[in-house]
Amino acid sequence: xxxxxxxxxxxxxxxxxxxxxxxxxxxxxxxxxxxxxxxxxxxxxxxxxxxxxxxxxxxxxxxxxxxxxxxxxxxxxxxxxxxxxxxxxxxxxxxxxxxxxxxxxxxxxxxxxxxxxxxxxxxxxxxxxxxxxxxxxxxxxxxxxxxxxxxxxxxxxxxxxxxxxxxxxxxxxxxxxxxxxxxxxxxxxxxxxxxxxxxxxxxxxxxxxxxxxxxxxxxxxxxxxxxxxxxxxxxxxxxxxxxxxxx
Numbered sequence: 001x002x003x004x005x006x007x008x009x010x011x012x013x014x015x016x017x018x019x020x021x022x023x024x025x026x027x028x029x030x031x032x033x034x035x036x037x038x039x040x041x042x043x044x045x046x047x048x049x050x051x052x053x054x055x056x057x058x059x060x061x062x063x064x065x066x067x068x069x070x071x072x073x074x075x076x077x078x079x080x081x082x083x084x085x086x087x088x089x090x091x092x093x094x095x096x097x098x099x100x101x102x103x104x105x106x107x108x109x110x111x112x113x114x115x116x117x118x119x120x121x122x123x124x125x126x127x128x129x130x131x132x133x134x135x136x137x138x139x140x141x142x143x144x145x146x147x148x149x150x151x152x153x154x155x156x157x158x159x160x161x162x163x164x165x166x167x168x169x170x171x172x173x174x175x176x177x178x179x180x181x182x183x184x185x186x187x188x189x190x191x192x193x194x195x196x197x198x199x200x201x202x203x204x205x206x207x208x209x210x211x212x213x214x215x216x217x218x219x220x221x222x223x224x225x226x227x228x229x230x231x232x233x234x235x236x237x238x239x240x241x242x243x244x245x246x247x
Contacts, residue, residue, distance in 0.1 A: 005037060006205050013209020014216070017055040021174060021217025022224075023233035024155025026055055030206065039199055046192035047199045049185050051206035056182035058214025059174070066222055068175035070168060077180035080141040085184035088148025089191040112237055122159075122233070123226045126167030136165025144180075148188040156237050169226045170233055174218070 012033045020026025030051060034044035063069055128136075139161050147154035158181075162173035192198055221229050 006202075009033070009037065009202050009205045010209040013051055013054070013206040014213035017051070017058065017210035017213025018217035018220065019232070019236065020055055020155055021059040021214050022221045022229050023170075023174075023236040024157075024159050025236040025239065026052065026155065026210070028236070028239065030210075034199075034202060034206075037202060039202065043197050043199050046189070046195075046197035047203040047206065049189040049192060050198055050200075050203035051210040052185040053182065053189060054207040054210035055214040056178050056185060058211040058216075059218040060178040060182065060214075062215045062218035062222070063175035063178055066175065068169075068171050068222070069178070070166075070172055070176045073166070073176055074179050076137065077140065077176070078183045080137065081144050081147075081180035081184035082187050084141050084144025084146075085148030085187040086191070088145040089188040091145070091148075109241060112234070112241075122163040122168075122170035122173070122230045125169050125172065128165060128167045132165050132167075136161055139165065144184055147184050156233070159233060170229050171221050171226050174221060174229075 012029060016026040016029035016033075019029065027048060030048045031044050034047055035041060039047060140158070143154055143157045143161065146157070158177055159170060159173045162168040162176065163170060168176065189198070224232075
């Protein structure tokens with residue numbers, strides 16, 4: 001029985017991480033699964049962060065051998081990721097999530113038509129002005145607070161921001177976010193460990209699965225190309241929005 005639960009956790013880690021690397025939404029699969037396995041919500045979120053480290057490492061392992069990472073942005077994104085994730089992890093101990101969740105739902109719904117009707121968004125790389133970049137950094141920092149707090153929806157939001165404000169393709173967005181994502185996840189994970197929220201029994205198995213899934217997802221994204229990965233992204237945003245609305 002216990003072997004079956006751990007095997008299921010490993011497989012879910014591969015699935016969630018593969019999809020999450022391409023389009024965001026790993027938490028949409030992983031966190032509800034951990035709750036179903038009997039973990040309290042806070043412990044499920046904290047334990048999923050351990051798996052998220054695997055996702056970032058696996059994806060980075062594959063993307064670092066490509067030319068998709070926009071290196072000039074990595075340090076700035078990493079600083080914002082550290083600050084936002086630190087604040088967000090502190091909020092998990094103190095604040096109800098429902099107001100932030102409603103904001104995420106509204107933003108996802110409002111921005112989805114932008115992705116659908118701007119056909120080259122996320123497919124063709126664009127050079128953006130300094131005004132667009134400054135606004136993008138602001139929104140990026142805010143989303144990283146949510147990423148440290150709960151995480152569900154943060155991946156999709158980051159993809160939106162990097163495509164819309166920074167002019168990245170969807171694969172550039174995924175690749176460039178891997179190092180800042182690792183910084184954010186490690187920051188939040190450290191706080192959760194100090195508060196004793198991580199279930200190591202499930203977390204280490206999830207980590208192993210998500211390392212493999214992160215690599216596979218990055219490899220598949222590079223093979224598919226931006227146009228097909230954008231289709232996956234739109235599907236995941238719709239699924240994520242419905243999941244958040246249902247609570």
